[in-house]
Amino acid sequence: MTMHTTVSSNFEEDLPSKSIPKVRRTCPPKTNFLAQKSYHAWLFLAPVILVLLCVAAWPLFRTISLSFTDADLNDLASAGLIGFENYAFILSDSEWQQSLRNTILFALISVSLETIFGLCVALLLNKEFRGRFIVRTAVLVPWAIPTVVSAKMWGWMLHDIYGVMNVIFLNLHIISTPLAWTADSSLAFFSVVMVDVWKTTPFMALLLLAGLQMLPKECYEASKVDGIHPLKLFTKVTLPLLMPALIVAVIFRTLDALRIFDLIYVLTSGSAETMSMSVYARQQLFDFQNVGVGSAASTILFIIIAFISIIYLYAGKKIQQDA
Amino acid sequence: MKNIFLSLVTLALLSSTAAVANDGSLKIMCGSVGKEFSLCMAGVKTCSQKLGFNAEAVPAVNGSNNRFSLYSQFFAGKSPDISIFQIDVTWPALLESHLVDLRPYVSEAETKEFIPLLINNNTINEKVLALPWFIDVGILYYRKDLLEKYNKPVPQTWEELFDTAAYIQKAERAAGNKNMWGYVFQGKAYEGLTVNAMEWLKSFGTNFYDADGNVTVNSLKAKEALKLFTSNIGKTIPIGVLNYAEEDSRGTFQSGNAVFMRNWPYSYNLAQAKNSQIKGKVGLSPLPKGGKTGNYAGALGGWQLAVSKYAPDKKKAAAMVKCLTGYTEQKRRAIEGGYTPTRNALHADKSIARKTTYLKYFGSNTDHFVQRPSRVTGRKYNQISAAIWNAFHKALSQGSKANTSNALDTLAKKMKNLTPKKQVRK
Structure with missing residues (x-):
């Protein structure tokens, strides 16, 4: 709507206003032009909308509708409506509560660490130095490795008996006996966070680096002239200006972290103690063949993610308005 | 997350069915741990020549939890692509509604040639849903x-x-x-x-x-x-x-x-x-x-061959299962791969027993076997x-x-x- 009005007002201003009578001047050209414009827009958008409807809207609709049934993977056709029974079951299931706690804690800790490290790396890479190109490329390597592969690789490195990490830590006298990084329930969570931080910090750094390079040079030149302390420069100039990019990066990572599956599935023992919400949903869907319960779990996960995105977007807008 | 998850599942289904695009031959999905798949391929080749129709072995994912998920998706889609599935000892009851009762194709005398414990395991509601292929014991x-x-x-x-x-x-x-x-x-x-x-x-x-x-x-x-x-x-x-x-x-x-x-x-x-x-x-x-x-x-493990209800030609599939679990084929698998056979006659045969790790050390006494519930x-x-x-x-x-x-x-x-x-x- 806003776009339409701006277009039309611009359009009116451009017209030689004196020669044409008022009625003819505004109405007919506007409708023709806009109709044509929106027709083209829809034409160009149609393939994308179609694809989105097929791959996003339809599965989402199916999942939500299946979540109200007692569907069984063995016999999907005979599913009957059972109302909110699946939701009641999940919300009272202690394994689901555990997986919810695990996922949220994981998202909080890993995204915070990734943001801090990612910002440090981005600030470093934003400086001119020899071999910057090589370092920038090298930093991306963990992100480029498929998660299943890196999870398996870390699984071997963290193995209690023949893992290299134990050897390194023992030789550095950080630990006195070999630890079972992925098996010990008190360490497994820490290991998952560590591997995730290792893997996704480059992604965070890249997004923030892109944001840093967009910042106006004038501010820095001005602050140089004024002789502002670097720390003050960072908190008063860089950080506020970087905020939009930072918010986008944090949203991306949070949404990703909330649906963590592969890393936990491959790296840990798969017990209810270390389960995430996605692992729970998959187990219900395929291992237990409870399509109804699995779909309900997925729907709850979807709602949580949607809710958190809305909060972030709202908060982001607020911060930008205040700034 | 949901949409991505479901589309991935669809994609996996599409690609897995595409990988076994039907050329008219009978497809057998068998395991691929170590030597397992090459033994399966050789067996399918021999049996298809003997029975006079085309058949092909297709490898299944390893890890029984994952394999069960894969099979579930084939069955949920009523896919006719795979005729014979290699199933775990604990699955006959779970997959009952998708498997063919083999009694019309296998006589009672023929089922008696297998170790009774195993045939009992595969018999659900009096239907013989699979023939035992090899045994595992802890x-x-x-x-x-x-x-x-x-x-x-x-x-x-x-x-x-x-x-x-x-x-x-x-x-x-x-x-x-x-x-x-x-x-x-x-x-x-x-x-x-x-x-x-x-x-x-x-x-x-x-x-x-x-x-x-x-x-x-x-x-x-x-x-x-x-x-x-x-x-x-x-x-x-x-x-x-x-x-x-x-x-x-x-x-x-x-x-x-x-x-x-x-x-x-x-x-x-x-x-x-x-x-x-x-x-x-x-x-x-x-x-x-x-x-x-x-x-x-010692826990009883091991794998069975079962015919899918959605197989295009159940008679051919059952004949293939009978051939693969037959005396000659199990003997070959015991000698070449050390797999423990499921037939009484092969357990009694000392020359076979010496070739398979389990029988060599433990004999064919099944008293201490424990079955999962x-x-x-x-x-x-x-x-x-x-x-x-x-x-x-x-x-x-x-x-x-x-x-x-x-x-x-x-x-x-x-x-x-x-x-x-x-x-x-x-």
């Missing part, structure tokens, strides 16, 4: 050289095993072998832990359910058994076992870092291979008894098994601090709720 591996060095006998009870393990572990560590541990098994939270737990319970004279299908997982014997294992975590059992599947425990044992290991027979040929660090130092024995009055117990649990098997492995995993991860009594009481309640009430029991 066994104890030990370091012959270490037992000789410290002058210890092969342990007959679990208590003895942990005493010996502690003794040798201490002595070996003092001698500089810092990573030495006593006993490793499959302790990851998956089907393998349910299998191990069942062996512990059975060796102590109890089980998850009694003969009438009542939950007995919280019996005094069961609590005693679990206590013995939790109290050894971190002492003779490395905490790492909580994330060990079969191959992880073999890795620790084969790199010379454990005195004892529980595993399936397949590890023997690998542990005795040329490049193995413990070649010539491995002994085999039945898993120990729980106390002097306990039993020897898939008959009592019916369609709920996977859920009940997950409840079992989660409870045992949690108790083990708490080590000697674990309250095994509470843990098993809670598990028993959960199992009672999950166990189907009106299941027809034999």
